[in-house]
Amino acid sequence: MRRVLAVGVAAALALTACGRDAGDSGETAEAVGAGKATGEVTVWAMGTEGEKLAEFAKGFTAENPDAKVTVTAVPWDSAQQKISSAIAARQTPDVSMIGTTLQGEFAKTGALDPTPAGLFAQDSFFPGAWDTTVVDGTSYGVPWYVETRGIYYRTDLAAKAGFPHGPKTWDDLSAMAAAMRSKAGAKWGISLQPGKTGSWQSILPFGWSNGAQIATADGYTFDTPQLAEALRYYQSFFTGKLAPTDLPQGALEPAFVRGEIGAFMSGPWHVGILNEQGGKDFASKYTVAPMPSKQSSTSFIGGSNIAVFKDANNRDAAWKFLAWLSKPDVQVRWYQTVADLPAVRSAWSDPALSGDPILQVFGEQLKSAKAPPAFPTWSQVAAAFDVQAEKVCVAGADPAAALKAVQNQASSIGTGS
Amino acid sequence: MTRAKLLLYAVLALGLLVVVGPFVWMLLSSFKPEAEIRAVPPTWWPHTWTLGNYRDLFSRLDFPQYFANSAIVAVLVTAGNLLFCSLLGYALAKLDFPGRKALFLAVLGMLMVPGMVTFVPQFVLISNMGLANSYAGLVLPFLAGPFGVFLMRQFLLSIPDDLIEAARVDGAGEWRIFWRVVLPLCKPALATLGILTFLASWNNFLWPLVVATTDDKYTLPVALALYSIGQNRAYYGLLLAGAVVVVVPVLIVFLALQRHFMRGIATTGLK
Structure with a gap:
């Protein structure tokens, strides 16, 4: 219902905006x-x-x-x-x-x-x-x-898995997640968001890390080999059964505290939640690693x-x-x-x-974190991306085909400027 | 008890459990610390009882102000609906005047228009009238509604014309007939309309959110949303305690009007 209304409001807004001195490029203050x-x-x-x-x-x-x-x-x-x-x-x-x-x-x-x-x-x-x-x-x-965003991980489990200093590269992250299951007894090596609202915030950093550009001045560019490779890498955690696809909301933190999930990707606010739920000694059992690098270590801002x-x-x-x-x-x-x-x-x-x-x-x-393009249509395009991301993560759809679908939708939505 | 009756009770009990279960969990969990609320598997009975959620809620929100705002708006809106919808319903059901059919069709037509479509134009209208951030702006658009008119008309159709004729023969004027004869007979329908409008107004979120541009005009649902959901995380304890606090007045209204409410639904044949 709220989503429907938001679209309604946006549409009405678009209509009223026509009557106003809409921001032309190069506006001066x-x-x-x-x-x-x-x-x-x-x-x-x-x-x-x-x-x-x-x-x-x-x-x-x-x-x-x-x-x-x-x-x-x-x-x-x-x-x-x-x-x-x-x-x-x-x-x-x-x-x-x-x-x-x-x-x-x-x-x-x-x-x-x-x-x-x-x-x-x-x-x-x-x-x-x-x-x-x-x-x-x-x-x-x-x-x-x-x-x-960074990678939160259990230091004790990472040590048992052979990564006492945390993951540095894409390969490290995959290997650490696998070893946390096989050597450190975790049920899941890592938790990554399997599609749904906002999952682009987790996926795009891997694309940026692989040198992908999701937009130029002319429009969106999702259909690139770099982003496809990143999405295929992201998908590999789900197809390899290293990451859960159906974790209920709120289940991540308790599972991380119990050591059932070895790592997850999130932002600074999770420090407070973990310390609140894990008790006072828990702060010594985990730390945060920068995003693993392929060409670079690049996160979302x-x-x-x-x-x-x-x-x-x-x-x-x-x-x-x-x-x-x-x-x-x-x-x-x-x-x-x-x-x-x-x-x-x-x-x-x-x-x-x-x-x-x-x-x-x-x-x-x-210092190097990136943001999506500030196109007026971004939230619409992001929603389309999230839908395709879920197909890739949960249903095993082909990453390149999914990105083509995102690109088609993004092209028809346009940048709005 | 016969076997069939036992079975019936078993089925009813199961239904009750499904309906009441989440509500009971909400009530119990509002006394749990945040970590226990999020625990998987979830617990029913709190291991650690705490009033912290409520203390947080009442100390961070200007509670009396928001409660008063909600009450003022809900009471005015309900009173307006009872008056205007029954007046118009009566006219459509019992009075003969040119254009009655067209007017009724217009009311039905309005029932079909989703509120979201008119939301922004309505807000623009209200703010052009200078009523943004005022009680008038919160109440005015909801004083009458097509659903209420329709409900009252359907109920009034069931009142025999003879009764009205008799009053007319006895020399009663139209106002007197409406106030003294028709309205007292409408109690079940009025109770139904009253509780539905009160509920809708009490729970209304988007309109007060948008119309109130400073927080002293916020109603309870808007105020409760303020701190319970952050940019990146939700505070379930606050959310649940807030939900309990919002639900209690509604429960009281419902229990008070329950008897009439049930009859009203049965006799108007509406659900």
Whole structure:
């Protein structure tokens, strides 16, 4: 039902967007005035960020006594509907947090304000994160926080399997998963997402690692030998019975704690879940390895951007608030408040982050991590990819044929720009 | 007890188990710590009892505010539906006026239009009227609905015309007939309509999510979704505790109206 509605909203949005000054390429931004921010800035933020930001933003008010930040928390699950409806009815706040993969869709409605030149240093952010703000050559908003994926593995089982230092290459990962079953007594060597919503986030890193490009400026390019090889490699974990195809939701963590699953691929948030479920000694039993490399070790970069709307009542203060959020010391404090990983690179040299070995793995991975193209149609194409991925992983469909099918759908959907 | 009766009870008990089972699990699990909720195989009776989920819920949400919002909206919407749907239903069932058939067809037609199609235009309309982020904006679009009108008309058809004629002969005006004669006879249908609208309004998620642009106008379902599902993980404890809290008022309404509700469904022949 929600999916149907989302499509409905998107369609209505497409209709209303025609009547607006939709973002042409090469849009230029007005400059932001000097001096301190004044007035009220209204902000929408999702989940925990929405819960904690109001209190946190008092730091901004301390530096700009005449400015005030009012935060409305929005549920993650339905943020897309809320923001797209608000854009259609011109009821947007000044500022909103925007999930990286929705950036293209929202920027294309023409409702986002282009990032003013000179306010932010592009190279102070992780390049993959900055790329997610850029649609048709114009940047809308800035990265706020980031996340990426690595391989979580049980150090005790990996040692028994003959990989005490974790997997380094594609071959290592396959061999380790197999040996965890045969030598270390695990029921499954690894857990990888077998298709379904969001599985592209697990599969595309293998493609990037193999030198695949999933898009050029002209459109999507899924039907390549590099991506086919990566998908065939991904499939081999399922056909080789090294990874389960029907793990119930929520079953991964307990099984990993019991040692029935030797490894899995996920992002930084899993550290908290594992320590919560495994008890206090469990932290010493696992660690995280960077994505295994073929040509390179390349992961997916996700997280959230934060952007200003064109209809903002207080544009000047809104951009100043974003500039404040992007300061390295503020990014470190935000990490300490909600555990969001900083999008600003220099924040990572702070001892709060550099002292944690697992975070260091993610931090290293972020330097080269990639994001899908910020085309407005990305979420539609990703859904088509996920369907084909499931056929490959669960039903054993031919990877190359599946990618051809994805490419056909992607070509008919188009880039939307 | 005869054998057949025993068998009947066995089948009924099984059905009850299937229907009530998940509900009981939800209730019990809302008292479990997060790790136990996620445990595979799942447990029924909590090994460790905790009120942590509820404490979390009530301390992180401005609960009285959201509860009040939900109650205000649901009560107004229900009252509006009872009034307007019975008025229109009465007109369609018992009054003779030009265009009655066309009006009834229009109502039926509206029943066929899925809510999602009108969702965004409706929101644009409400915000152009300056009602975004107001109680009026939350309530107005739901004050009457084609389903309620249809339900009331079908029920009113079953009331004998003679009764209305008799009242008319006795000198009662149309208002008086409606209030004093017709409405009291409609109690079962009104109870049915009342509970269905209350439920729909109480559970409504998308409209309040979109119309409320600041969180002081959120209703309970929207508020509960705030922190229970993150970008990458769900907090099941919060989710279950929230579900219990949302369900309780609905249960009370249902139990209070249950007797009428059952009769209403039986006599209107609607399901």
